[in-house]
Amino acid sequence: MSSQPDQPIELYRPTWIEIDLDAYARNVDALASRLPQDSRVIAVLKANGYGHGSVQLAQACADRIAMIAVALLEEAIELRRAGINTPILLLGPLTTNQVPVAIAQDIAMGLTGPESLDALVRAHSSLGGAPARVHLKLDSGMGRMGFMPSDLATLADVINANPWISVEGIYTHFANASSPADPYTEVQMERFGRMLGQLRDAGVSAPLHHTSNSAATLRGFVSRGHFVRVGLSLLGGEPLDTGDTRLERVLTWRSSIVRLKEIPAGHPVGYGTTFIASRPSRIATLPVGYADGYNRLLSNRGEVLLRGRRAPVVGRVSMDLVTIDVTDIGLAAPGDPVVLLGRQGDEEISAEEIAAKIGTIPYEVFTSISERVPRVYRTGEDMLVKSGVHPAIERGTGD
Numbered sequence: 001m002s003s004q005p006d007q008p009i010e011l012y013r014p015t016w017i018e019i020d021l022d023a024y025a026r027n028v029d030a031l032a033s034r035l036p037q038d039s040r041v042i043a044v045l046k047a048n049g050y051g052h053g054s055v056q057l058a059q060a061c062a063d064r065i066a067m068i069a070v071a072l073l074e075e076a077i078e079l080r081r082a083g084i085n086t087p088i089l090l091l092g093p094l095t096t097n098q099v100p101v102a103i104a105q106d107i108a109m110g111l112t113g114p115e116s117l118d119a120l121v122r123a124h125s126s127l128g129g130a131p132a133r134v135h136l137k138l139d140s141g142m143g144r145m146g147f148m149p150s151d152l153a154t155l156a157d158v159i160n161a162n163p164w165i166s167v168e169g170i171y172t173h174f175a176n177a178s179s180p181a182d183p184y185t186e187v188q189m190e191r192f193g194r195m196l197g198q199l200r201d202a203g204v205s206a207p208l209h210h211t212s213n214s215a216a217t218l219r220g221f222v223s224r225g226h227f228v229r230v231g232l233s234l235l236g237g238e239p240l241d242t243g244d245t246r247l248e249r250v251l252t253w254r255s256s257i258v259r260l261k262e263i264p265a266g267h268p269v270g271y272g273t274t275f276i277a278s279r280p281s282r283i284a285t286l287p288v289g290y291a292d293g294y295n296r297l298l299s300n301r302g303e304v305l306l307r308g309r310r311a312p313v314v315g316r317v318s319m320d321l322v323t324i325d326v327t328d329i330g331l332a333a334p335g336d337p338v339v340l341l342g343r344q345g346d347e348e349i350s351a352e353e354i355a356a357k358i359g360t361i362p363y364e365v366f367t368s369i370s371e372r373v374p375r376v377y378r379t380g381e382d383m384l385v386k387s388g389v390h391p392a393i394e395r396g397t398g399d
């Protein structure tokens with residue numbers, strides 16, 4: 001893989017996320033090895049690879065997967081500009097203005113409904129006959145994007161009348177695959193099958209079908225030859241509401257103690273004085289806050305790892321700082337490494353744990369880690385490839 005020159009990460013406050021690209025690659029292989037014959041992985045890398053860095057993840061998995069899927073045109077272009085030549089599917093929806101750019105960048109387009117189809121046909125007059133590779137998205141019960149059964153006759157007419165539309169794939173998306181107790185995924189599979197039949201009878205078919213996200217894939221909803229669109233699972237997240245299907249951890253969010261003080265009983269900590277020490281306490285400050293994506297709902301609720309043990313967040317999480325109570329961790333000292341998310345010693349704080357505390361899902365915990373947190377990429381024995389460096393700091397070093 002291409003390695004960027006080392007950046008002056010030492011000029012940053014000690015807060016960063018570390019991404020284990022080897023673990024990501026192993027997860028891709030582990031997941032692929034469970035698929036039926038002829039089925040392959042589409043790595044979903046939208047939203048900057050769920051905050052992990054789409055270019056780096058793409059480089060780590062490019063020769064192991066069939067395709068990359070992203071949500072936005074700019075996400076696809078970023079990958080192409082970084083030299084990623086893997087097939088890319090733009091999940092969309094599409095606008096007319098985007099179509100020529102997508103075609104020029106060799107990006108397959110998800111057609112998510114009559115509006116996308118119109119956009120494609122309208123754009124085509126300016127394309128000089130270039131073929132457009134598309135994947136048809138069918139609504140088998142998600143109710144969000146996709147063609148409804150009643151749209152299919154017109155869809156087939158338009159496709160049959162425009163031979164430059166090359167239907168490469170047909171797909172659908174499951175609404176509740178994360179809940180194994182809910183039979184709705186089976187219902188959607190059946191509807192998808194019926195809709196494929198409707199299209200086939202109207203003369204439209206595709207060499208490729210893909211239906212399953214991480215949850216459905218891990219539950220075995222993969223027909224032979226169907227591809228799977230997997231995001232969270234490859235990042236070591238748990239896609240099932242109740243389950244233990246996690247692959248290897250990929251991301252660790254690190255920080256360290258920059259201020260350690262003794263406060264007497266009765267002394268408050270933080271905005272709103274929501275925490276008042278009930279005993280003489282040692283309070284440590286970490287240089288990370290809600291502007292970094294450490295959710296403010298973790299005020300007086302979160303925990304971090306310090307010296308392999310859990311230390312509670314006390315007081316409000318502020319924009320740039322978090323305070324933790326280290327009274328019970330006797331040896332705690334300034335400069336001590338702290339883990340906000342990930343493993344330290346025998347303890348782990350997972351994205352699922354944080355998500356449960358703040359009433360969300362691990363996806364949002366990952367995608368909330370903001371751009372101002374540097375990304376450090378680990379690959380090989382001890383090699384660190386550093387990225388996400390702020391231009392002001394690059395200039396500051398005279399580079």
Ligand SMILES: *Cc1c(COP(=O)(O)O)cnc(C)c1O
Pocket residue numbers: 044046091173212213214215229230231232233239
């Ligand atoms: C995000 C997304 C996926 C991936 O979902 P995971 O649960 O992360 O595997 C698959 N398909 C579509 C259409 C998506 O938007």
